[in-house]
Amino acid sequence: MSYPARIHVGITCPPAIGHLNPMMALGQELKQRGHRVTFLQVLDFENPIRASGCDFYAIAPSDYPPGTSANFFANLRNLREPAATRYWFEEQQRVAAIFCRDLPVAIQNLGIDALIVDQNEPAGATVAEYLGLPFVSVSNGLMMQREPDIPPVFTLWSYEKTQWARLRNRMVHGCVNALSRPYSQVLAAYRRKWKLPPLPQGEILYANSKLAQISQQPSVFDFPRSQLPRHFHYVGPLRSPHPQPYSQICSFPFSQLTKQPLIYASLGSLMQNQQVFTCIAAACEGLKAQLVLTHGGSLSDKEAAALPGSPLTVSYAPQRELLARATLTITHAGLNTVLDSLTYGVPMVAVPIAFEQPGIAARIRWTGVGEVIPGDRLSVRGLRSAIQQVLTLRSYGQKALLAKAAIAASGGVTRAADIVEQAIWTGEPVINQSIFNQQTISLESVG
Structure with a gap:
């Protein structure tokens, strides 16, 4: 034909x-x-x-x-x-x-x-x-x-x-x-x-x-x-094999990245929340890791500077470039961020907030690629415990690498x-x- x-x-x-x-x-x-x-x-x-x-x-x-x-x-x-x-x-x-x-x-x-x-x-x-x-x-x-x-x-x-x-x-x-x-x-x-x-x-x-x-x-x-x-x-994931270089869209301070393990935090484009950002920053404070937090423009410069632990905060970030360096993702359980994390074999801590995010978080837990804390139960202590658990136990990273291989195929x-x-x-x-x-x-x- x-x-x-x-x-x-x-x-x-x-x-x-x-x-x-x-x-x-x-x-x-x-x-x-x-x-x-x-x-x-x-x-x-x-x-x-x-x-x-x-x-x-x-x-x-x-x-x-x-x-x-x-x-x-x-x-x-x-x-x-x-x-x-x-x-x-x-x-x-x-x-x-x-x-x-x-x-x-x-x-x-x-x-x-x-x-x-x-x-x-x-x-x-x-x-x-x-x-x-x-x-x-x-x-x-x-x-x-x-x-x-x-x-x-x-x-x-x-x-x-x-x-x-x-x-x-x-x-x-x-x-x-x-x-x-x-x-x-x-x-x-x-x-x-x-x-x-x-x-x-x-x-x-x-x-x-x-x-x-x-x-x-x-x-x-x-x-x-x-x-x-x-x-x-x-x-x-539906991604362009030849994406436009991020430097042509906006700048990111790559020079401020340290050699510490990188924790990438993003709440996506729909449900930005200052209280959640503050909780994430406080939970990561004192860890032997660098937190990079993208807030989608929902925080002023003053609010971003006041976050605990002085994380590297930006309105928008080159997500895939950072995930290629990341050890852990903290996410709202939006599907695109979750799939990008798994594409690079990065385990997650999910904080689902609305819409189908709980269902995505349930699959994170089911597949063993991360831990889940419901948004209405979020606390600094609970989030810090989940972060330490995912960073410490090898099984989460192993599962994420299995998912990475499956995505590649x-x-x-x-x-x-x-x-x-x-x-x-x-x-x-x-x-x-x-x-x-x-x-x-x-x-x-x-x-």
Whole structure:
């Protein structure tokens, strides 16, 4: 069978940098293969998208003028659960309505042949169905495929194959369905309007392609699965093999790094919290290690200087360059930071705060690559104890190195692009023959 040499791919994802960065890496890979790639996104992210070499189309510029995303995330940082998740769903409800309203005409006018849709942007999937376009779904955050034995992603629960655990999981999923019902009703209304088949509440919330479902998790960083579709693919982190040098983006004081073991601390881009930063600095004070703390601009120079122990603090840091030198990561359990840490074989102490972070932290604990302290139980004493435990016991580092090897063999952005091309060119499901042969890391497997 002969395939067309060039396709025009549209990409949609939530307006959040943690979802955008992996998609830009995938977009760059497809562009290098000769395809045209257009991001359908809000104005706040025009500059990084164009800098990646991909095309940009502004969605609803009057509804989402520049600064809208920054205001949303500033409000989000002041909320705790369940208010944070409720606020997120309210915004997603608004985004879904606008995407369903504006995307069909935009896609047709741009001449887009197929879509890549973030799993957490189900409006993109509904629009693709309406237009009859092939689409591939990508889980840039923790994969949301539900199974009876898999705990809800918003919980710290571990995997249990028991009737009690299944009942518990089902009850919480029911609560999530109820909390998100206004959001799903927007999508359901458009599906009725466009004469598309109805979807159950647990399915309409997420974009799951019938051609190919891609996750940037490696298979080793998940609970045991038994119900994944045959066209599901664990490919590992989606990262550009040739990233722009950090020095071209902003500066970092590499000369201030000492020869002590490096502890890298980051709370990601969504939920910066001064109290947590203070606790991290106090917990690391006096250790025979250097703490490098990135705060995303949420601390003033005065506040940063007042942190205990005088850590090296910056607004933004070259994460991968620092992880290549790091001994330990302290993280909010955001998936991108966790995957970057495992890519370099660095064990972690996780402090999950909101959204699917507890579910990611539960997998850190399950796979033995780190320790977990829930955000609402965080204390200097407890965090310091966890840090010392991970630094002292060799098993954490050994597990992280096993994960590093698994990630290196997962295929990453190259394999993801192969899957996208095959799905779009053939219009047939891309079958993963090894989907049920995944292995999870356990402490017992290390000699």
